[in-house]
Each structure stands twice: as C-alpha cells, then as structure tokens.
Amino acid sequence: MKNLFLFNVNSIARDVPQHRACYPDSVCARLRIVTTKKTGKGAARSVRMGPKPVSLKELAEHLGLSPATVSLVINRSHVADSIPQETKDRIFAAAGKYKYRPNFFARSLRAQRSFTIGVIVPEVSDGYSASVMSGVEDYLLQEGYFYFVVSHRHRADLIDEYPRLFLERSVDGLIAVDTPWTLSLSVPVVTVSGHNQVKGVTNIVLDHVQAAEVALKHLFQLGHRQIAFIKGQEFSSDTEVRWANIERAARQLGLSISRALVSQLQGDSPSPELGYEATKKLLASHKPFTALFAFNDISAMGAIRALREAKLRVPDDVSVVGFDDIQSAAYQNPALTTVRQPLREMGRIAAETLLRRIRRSGSDSHGGETMVEPKLIIRETTCQATNGVRPKYRTLPKARP
C-alpha cells in the first residue's frame, strides 16, 4: 500500500531536507495528518499561521536550555544520545506546542544545501514538458525537495541564462528536459531526452532502436509498404537519432524509404500547424502513400487535418502513427495510434537519478544514459492497408486512453 504521508519519517535526519525528521512520531502525526473539516462555504478556517514563527533560540529560552541542546535533540544527532528521554520529551512537546519550524534559509545557509532543484523545459504549457514535470514532481515532493521551473522557449540566451540563475539560487541539481545541453556545472545535471556527451551529465533517453522498430513493424504487418515520414526540426535533440533508427528499422524490414515521402517540420514552437504544412508538402509530391509516421503527436494532428482536407480518410486511406503519447493523443477523434514515451516515468527516473547523485555527491561524476522502453499504443488511426480499395465504413471503437 502506498505511503499516505508525504515524507518518510524514518529517514536519517541528515538526509531529510526539511524539518521532517524533527519531531517524535506522535507530533509528526499531528502535524501531518490534517483533517479537513467542511466549514460553511466561504468561511475562512482560522488557521492563520501566525506572522511570527518561533525561533530555536526562543524555544530554548522558554525551556531553560541552550539552543544547541534543542537543535541537537530535534535533529536526532548522536551527540544528543546522552540526553535523558525526559528532556527530549519536553523539547518535542514544546516544539509541537509552539509549532516550531526551523527557518529554511538559516538551515540552507549553514548546510549549503537548498533541497531545491531546478527544472528547465522548452515550455511548461506543452504537454510533453508537463508530463515529464509531473513525474519529476511526484518523486521530488515525496523526498521533501521542491523545484523551480523555467521555460526557455528555445531561446539560446535563456538556455544559457537560466542555469546561471538556478545556481545563484543554490539549487542542488538540475533537470533539463528536451533541451540542448552543453554546460558543465558544479552541481549534478540530468537531462531527459537529450543526447549529450557532456561529462558528468546523466541522460534519460528512450530506446530509439526499439521505438522505430515497433512502429514500422506495426505498419509493415498491416501491409503498408509506401510509408511517408515527417522528421523533427533541426534543433530538436531527438530528430537525428530518431531518423537514423527509422532508416535502420526500414532496412531490416526490407522497406525502402522514398525521398519524396520524407518531409521535415519547420518552425520553432510546436504546433499542429507545422505538421499540417509538412504533410501538404508530402501530398504535393503526388507520390502515393498508405501510411504516415509523424515526428510527434502534435504534428500528427496537423497531418490528419491536411489528409482530410485532401479528402483522404484516416485511417481508411492513410494510417497515421504519432510519437510521444501526450495526453491529448487519446482525446483525438479518431484517437491517435502512437509510440508512447513513458514521459512521467522518465521524469520520475530523472528525479530519482538526480537525488541519488546529489546525495552521494563527490564520489560520482559518472554521466551515461538510462534507457526507457517505448510502447506502441494502438488506437484508431492505423488499420490494414487497402492499396486503393476503400474499405467500408468502420465504426470507431471506444477509445483506450
């Protein structure tokens, strides 16, 4: 059963970021299990967290002890081993009563650690970044870390400036999502979906060999032999690998890729429009195709629009496969068949890896890659190739989100 608590009570005090290990279990429980009572609508609960939190010194004074003692007890330091249980109890009781919470800045200042990490993404509001963030958040919060996010929006100056700002804020580490990475920093860095060779940077990447294979094999088995492709933008860190592996997989299957059936996304910010334009170009070549493999889901959506405009039905006339499986892929009508990147999981793994590196910092400088498996999600935009014979109208099956 999953732990209901946000934080792990049993962590060693030293590695627990906040004041999470500060209290005996009884107090912890009181502090953390919050029962939300329904109060009359609009009636502010009068929690009103006081404007003057107690400090360690005040608490110590109140107890007739020195700040040192209180601090040692509260942090479960071994130096405090000799202090009798009775005193400890008194301290915890007072801490609970006065809702003592160590000042975060003072702590970080001393510890030289912020228990905060920086996340840089192309744009928080695109589904791709957001899904990864969701996974990152999951793990980080559970471990008591918080994170800053920034969107670089593909501006080279920001890609350079933001890490700098992060460092000023003393983040303990960085996660870069789908961002070209060339910096070597003084804190651990993990990239998601980058293909960087920067020393000491760990990459979380998809197994692109498998991704290409699984998608092409699916189309191949459905009888598709004339397959069109939309490549990613030049700047995207994935474009190259993805394409190389598609060529590889095609060779293995004995499929030949026609030049005329390869198009490329043009333009900075992701939008179906780019896929729409790319598909227009494909159609303009007048070379027939029965399937289309798009660089990502967003462009696949635009592609479908272009195909419909050309009076081609999807999937009856042209099957379409996307890439990523962003949330709205399942929401499409027809729902998009796509190669799923386990984005949330990738975010989670990134956070996990980063914290591991932060915790045993110093000893490791190993970069390297962690691969995750893609998964073909077959929905409604692919079907048997018809080779010109139009199949009869198919009722759309229920979506499998």
Place this chain on the structure above:
Amino acid sequence: MKNLFLFNVNSIARDVPQHRACYPDSVCARLRIVTTKKTGKGAARSVRMGPKPVSLKELAEHLGLSPATVSLVINRSHVADSIPQETKDRIFAAAGKYKYRPNFFARSLRAQRSFTIGVIVPEVSDGYSASVMSGVEDYLLQEGYFYFVVSHRHRADLIDEYPRLFLERSVDGLIAVDTPWTLSLSVPVVTVSGHNQVKGVTNIVLDHVQAAEVALKHLFQLGHRQIAFIKGQEFSSDTEVRWANIERAARQLGLSISRALVSQLQGDSPSPELGYEATKKLLASHKPFTALFAFNDISAMGAIRALREAKLRVPDDVSVVGFDDIQSAAYQNPALTTVRQPLREMGRIAAETLLRRIRRSGSDSHGGETMVEPKLIIRETTCQATNGVRPKYRTLPKARP
C-alpha cells in the same frame, strides 16, 4: 519594444530580488547579455561555474576594505553616498572580475524575503493549469522571482498541507489555481478561478455572465433551441457560477432548459471519459437535441466521441461548444468551438497582482475580484441547426489555432 533583459536594471535596489542591481551598467551588461557561441557538438563549454563562489568578506579583504563598505556600495545604499566614485569603481570592477554574487540564503535570511512564490494547481500536466502557469512564469521571471509548483490532485489533505510547506519555505506569496481555498495565511494569496470569500484573498475570475451569454447566443443564433448541457463536477469551484449564469442567459434568450438534457461530470481527474459518460446519459434519455454545451474542452472531446458512436455527426447533427480553450482544443478534428478563458493572461494578472500586494505589503489586505473577459472562439464544431434535415458533407475549413 519589449525589454530583452530578464530583469530591470533601473529598479530601486531594495525591491530587486537578486543581485540584479548590484553592478554598474557595464558589468550588468557583461553578465546578462550572453552570447552563445556554437561549439563543436558535444563539446562542453568550459564555463564550469566554479564550485567556490567568492563571498563578500573575501572580496572586501581583497580590496582592503571592510565587508560593510562593499555591501553598502553594491546595494547602492544612501549611506554610501559619501564614498568617492573611484572606490566604488574599484569595488564594482572586482565584483565583476571575481563574479561576486551575494549568497541567496544569507540575503533572504536577513531580508526575511525569498523572492519566491508558491503556486498550487490541480495537476501540472493538465492543459488548464499549465496555461495559467505559463502566464505566471512570464511575469514572475521578468521580475526576478522564481516559483515552486505543486499539484494537489484534488486531495484535500494536500490542499491543506502544501500551503504549509510553502510557508516553511518562506514564500513571499501564493497563487492557487482552480483550487478550493479556505485558508487565511500570513502572506498574500491570489486565486485564479476560485470563487472564495476568504478575507484578503484576491480572486482572478472569468466574467461568467458574459461567458454564458456569448456561448448561448451563438447557439441560439445558429437556430439551436434544444440544447443539452454537461455540468462540472460537484467539487469544481466553477460549476455553480457557470451553471447559474447559463440558466440566466437561457432565460434572457427565452430558451427553456429541459431537465433531461442536463448531465453532470462524475469523477475526480479530468478526462474525456467523464464527458463521454455524461453524454451517454444524455443520449439515453432519447430526448433530441441539436447542440451540446460542455463544461470544459476535455469533456467536450469525450462528448464528441459519444455522439459519433451514436452515429451523430459533429457539427452537422449536433453542434458542440466547449469551455476553456485549452491548447488541444484547436488540435481537434474537427477543431473545437469553445469559450476561451484567457488562461495565460489570467496567470499573468495573478502574478502581477500578487507582486503588487507583496511589495506594498502591510498596507493592503483588500481581497476582491479581478474579472477577465471570455471570448468565443468559433471553430468547426458548431454550425446552423438543421432540425432533422441532414446537410450535405462539409469540407472542413482550415483550423484557426
């Protein structure tokens, strides 16, 4: 022309969060205008921000001055007015040379301000929250603030716990997006799309009167008289107002709303599935309708699926109007007609309002509301009502994203 710099050089030192006002313009420029040189692929730029940043004390020592002097000069304090320009120049030069950056924690510890705000949303990866965040980010970063995000996922305990954690981290203020809010905190709070009467909390809300009017009028003018509705979940802060205003607008237009044509979303996390189920119920009533107004875009997508399964064409047989205009609304085939909430703008306004309140903190405790205007985005899921006569096949027009 928009300021290229992230931060405003001319702010008064006191209100500038980071070390932004710390340098004479020449140094500022050097620090901020970053020219990104293309280096060989994979070659780490050796910026390697050193692991030991200089401290104020070291800098002072190096200059043969006291830390106090350096601090005063760097912060452009009036106490430093009498210090000769020559000394000041020396200080700035050294600061630039050794890349001195004040330690963030030390500063915050002293100033009791973190230049960080907390944002709480239902889920970072849903399009609604993400769009608002994007606007929040825009403004905050420009002002040198950073932000923490957390997703409460509609868990009451987290909605209660996270603000607490934020306060421990000494955030200067909070933004709550689409989150039921009952707490009264010691820092300014701004909610987006909440309808709370908590004292001292500012709400950024949509003009729901207009929203309902504009949507219903549109359908009315297209000749729709039998309109079905999908209401939001019980817990959603918008459900009630939205529905009240729909009834109001209907009355004004002389439209009667049939009980059988009102359905409600059931279920926690937003997904088209909920809209699908709600629509199934509507269809089960066997009461005919020519248009459907959904609670949000996500549910509209599910509704469209349900309609198609029932062999009803959208928009030919049934027009559908969504709400929100999340990104993927424009990506749908057919693209969704919807009432746009200017989410990004709302985020921006929220951030602006919050910072204003933080800056003149103390003097204001005014809650209140700021209204923003909805806008009807007519795309492809609405058309003239046919009253049983099926119109001929329409070519889908090009999307207007």
Place this chain on the structure above:
DNA sequence: ATGCTCTACTAACCCGATTTAGTAGCTAGT
C-alpha cells in the same frame, strides 16, 4: 587650543540554525 563639520569609512551586531570542542558535576575504581 578647542570646537565643528564633513568625508570615508568600519566595528559589531543581526538574521536562525548547526556543530565542534569543551565543561561542570557526578560516580567508580585503584
């Protein structure tokens, strides 16, 4: 010689917690 004003600084404390080195007081052992 004394007082006054001004310039150009600085000493010293503050923010709040952590941590090391140490101490006072007691008991036990030889």
Place this chain on the structure above:
DNA sequence: ACTAGCTACTAAATCGGGTTAGTAGAGCAT
C-alpha cells in the same frame, strides 16, 4: 586522594550578507 569516564549539557564559532551607530582624520573657524 586522584584520575578516568560518564552524563548532560553549553559556549562560541560558523554560514554570508545587511545595517546601524559610530569613529578617525582632515579642514576650517574662532
């Protein structure tokens, strides 16, 4: 009687920067 060892603490330094009250020294006037 003296030391060793233990218990139960604490003093004081430290992290890095902000701030207030104040001072040394020069210049000038009386």
